[in-house]
Amino acid sequence: MDKNFKETSRSGGIIWLFQRVSAVILFVLLMAHYVTYHFIGHGIVKYVDVIEKMKAPWFNLVQFLFLFTALYHGINGIWMVAEDYMKKKGTRIFVFSILVMLGAILMFVGMLTIFKAGAKL
Amino acid sequence: MSKEKRIIKILRYDPANDKKPHWVDYTGEFDSDSTILDVLNDIHWKTDGSLAYRRSCRSGICGSCAMKVNGQNILACETPIHKFKGKIKIEPLPGFAIIKDLVVDMDLFFEKLKKVKPYLVVDKPLPDKEFTQSPEEFEYIRESVTCILCGACTSSCPSLWGNEDYLGPAALLKAYRFIFDTRDDGANERMDIVNDKNGIWRCHTIFNCMEACPKDIKITEYLSRLKVKIVENSI
Numbered sequence: 001m002d003k004n005f006k007e008t009s010r011s012g013g014i015i016w017l018f019q020r021v022s023a024v025i026l027f028v029l030l031m032a033h034y035v036t037y038h039f040i041g042h043g044i045v046k047y048v049d050v051i052e053k054m055k056a057p058w059f060n061l062v063q064f065l066f067l068f069t070a071l072y073h074g075i076n077g078i079w080m081v082a083e084d085y086m087k088k089k090g091t092r093i094f095v096f097s098i099l100v101m102l103g104a105i106l107m108f109v110g111m112l113t114i115f116k117a118g119a120k121l
Numbered sequence: 122m123s124k125e126k127r128i129i130k131i132l133r134y135d136p137a138n139d140k141k142p143h144w145v146d147y148t149g150e151f152d153s154d155s156t157i158l159d160v161l162n163d164i165h166w167k168t169d170g171s172l173a174y175r176r177s178c179r180s181g182i183c184g185s186c187a188m189k190v191n192g193q194n195i196l197a198c199e200t201p202i203h204k205f206k207g208k209i210k211i212e213p214l215p216g217f218a219i220i221k222d223l224v225v226d227m228d229l230f231f232e233k234l235k236k237v238k239p240y241l242v243v244d245k246p247l248p249d250k251e252f253t254q255s256p257e258e259f260e261y262i263r264e265s266v267t268c269i270l271c272g273a274c275t276s277s278c279p280s281l282w283g284n285e286d287y288l289g290p291a292a293l294l295k296a297y298r299f300i301f302d303t304r305d306d307g308a309n310e311r312m313d314i315v316n317d318k319n320g321i322w323r324c325h326t327i328f329n330c331m332e333a334c335p336k337d338i339k340i341t342e343y344l345s346r347l348k349v350k351i352v353e354n355s356i
């Protein structure tokens with residue numbers, strides 16, 4: 001079929017696709033998390049086990065991916081639903097800015113936990 | 122057939138006399154197999170002739186008598202009263218402006234339907250006889266062609282309640298019905314129309330439309346297929 005209709009980037013098609021892709025990534029990471037923590041090795045997860053894991057760079061990389069995907073998926077989801085109820089451009093910009101800032105703050109706090117706190121302890 | 126006494130609550134609204142809709146109670150004895158439409162007819166013919174509601178075929182075909190009963194969007198003509206326990210609360214379809222009592226303004230609904238070009242668009246030379254289609258090809262649209270345009274799905278959609286510019290499930294299902302019809306040549310044009318902020322992307326797969334559809338059409342599933350097709354064609 002021809003591709004002669006307008007692109008989906010501004011219509012909502014691309015964020016819909018990314019929402020689905022991030023959901024699949026989240027599902028895989030969540031399953032990996034459960035298997036790594038609860039089904040392999042120690043049984044009951046202790047604080048020291050987590051700290052030990054956090055010393056490995058590959059583990060932190062996975063945690064970072066988890067954090068980024070979860071935040072993207074959550075904030076994009078709120079935005080997609082919030083868009084239903086906002087028509088004024090000013091309101092949309094305001095809510096979008098709040099969500100982006102919220103995402104940035106949570107990302108910063110999460111990265112501190114993953115990279116800094118884990119390395120010190 | 123046993124008769125039973127039922128209390129019927131109807132949300133009445135006459136714009137000439139009422140400031141806002143209000144509930145009116147009616148009591149009567151009805152056969153347990155009576156439909157909601159039978160009950161409304163009984164009230165209209167014997168008790169209160171001023172009650173306004175739409176009806177036509179009384180066979181679940183015309184889609185005129187969609188309304189909300191005990192919280193569900195149903196067709197009055199094919200829903201028996203024994204499906205509901207206790208009081209029966211009858212309201213007009215939500216999400217549409219009320220004209221009078223149970224009659225709602227469907228103009229916007231049909232305007233949106235027209236936007237997606239709800240007819241066969243043919244660019245290729247016409248065949249000598251009819252257009253042919255294999256059973257497999259027809260299977261894609263078999264269920265969607267049974268839509269009777271009653272508006273029960275569109276009226277049940279929370280995305281529409283929040284944004285009246287949203288095309289809504291009925292119009293989008295009609296777009297699906299023609300986009301996936303192998304005889305049609307207007308798919309790109311229709312996809313261009315529904316691929317919009319107020320088009321298919323306002324559907325958040327809430328599934329209310331599927332629950333409300335009196336013809337049991339898997340609307341949400343078909344709209345999801347349509348989303349995939351649009352994204353596939355734009356990548």
